[in-house]
Amino acid sequence: MAPMKRPTAIVTGGGTGLGHAVAARLAGDGYKVLALGLDCEVDLPPAVEFRRFDVTDDHVAGTLAEEFSELDALVNAAGIILHDNAEFGSDGFRKVMDVNLGGTQRITYALKTALLKRRGAVVNFASLWSVFGSARNPAYSASKGAVLQLTKALAVAWAAEGIRVNAVAPGWIVTRMTASARSIPERNNAIAPRIPIGRWGQPEEIADVVAFLLSHQSRYVTGAMIPVDGGYSAA
Numbered sequence: 001m002a003p004m005k006r007p008t009a010i011v012t013g014g015g016t017g018l019g020h021a022v023a024a025r026l027a028g029d030g031y032k033v034l035a036l037g038l039d040c041e042v043d044l045p046p047a048v049e050f051r052r053f054d055v056t057d058d059h060v061a062g063t064l065a066e067e068f069s070e071l072d073a074l075v076n077a078a079g080i081i082l083h084d085n086a087e088f089g090s091d092g093f094r095k096v097m098d099v100n101l102g103g104t105q106r107i108t109y110a111l112k113t114a115l116l117k118r119r120g121a122v123v124n125f126a127s128l129w130s131v132f133g134s135a136r137n138p139a140y141s142a143s144k145g146a147v148l149q150l151t152k153a154l155a156v157a158w159a160a161e162g163i164r165v166n167a168v169a170p171g172w173i174v175t176r177m178t179a180s181a182r183s184i185p186e187r188n189n190a191i192a193p194r195i196p197i198g199r200w201g202q203p204e205e206i207a208d209v210v211a212f213l214l215s216h217q218s219r220y221v222t223g224a225m226i227p228v229d230g231g232y233s234a235a
Helices: 017-028 058-067 090-110 112-118 138-161 176-183 185-194 203-214
Strands: 008-012 032-037 048-052 073-076 121-125 164-170 225-228
Touching: 008 017, 008 090, 017 032, 017 048, 017 073, 017 203, 058 090, 073 090, 073 203, 090 112, 090 121, 090 138, 121 138, 121 203, 138 164, 164 203, 176 185, 203 225
Parallel strands: 008 032, 008 073, 032 048, 073 121, 121 164, 164 225
Antiparallel strands: none
């Protein structure tokens, strides 16, 4: 009997933060993982291949599609947020939209044929700000709201072809991106007491839910956004 082929996963933003945690988890689950991004932590597991990659580049997305004829899992975790009112300017707004929404759309469209071959699954990174508004970050909020709607639209469009598309909405998680919110007492004091579970989340807790959404156990789940927020959105 021929050995079973290892499933293959691509994780954008897989070198840092939540994408890093997802890449590590999938590698631990037996996937062959390619992590794409502009930055990489030094502790990326050896089982994960890292490649420098710009999700806003149409050409490199097309080249990636030519390389992968089959794909079991795609996780769109690449994302940026700009501070100091930069998202209120047109340049900053466009930049955030092109990475967070455009990158998700660009890579997912490029890899559709490969996903079809394996009846694969896609997990996009939405946010609690897909639903809430952020006074500081209009572009991030708009982009993540659009990622949620793109997730739903592709889930409906591709379900008959065997591709499932879901999203996770991380709450307040301990990452570099949230370092300022955790370090500024007035911001942390506004966040932490509202989390019913009573603490900030860990990246591995997001990775656990992503792994579920990619697995056979979630075979009847598509078009969903699962908040992973310790109850924050329910409080």
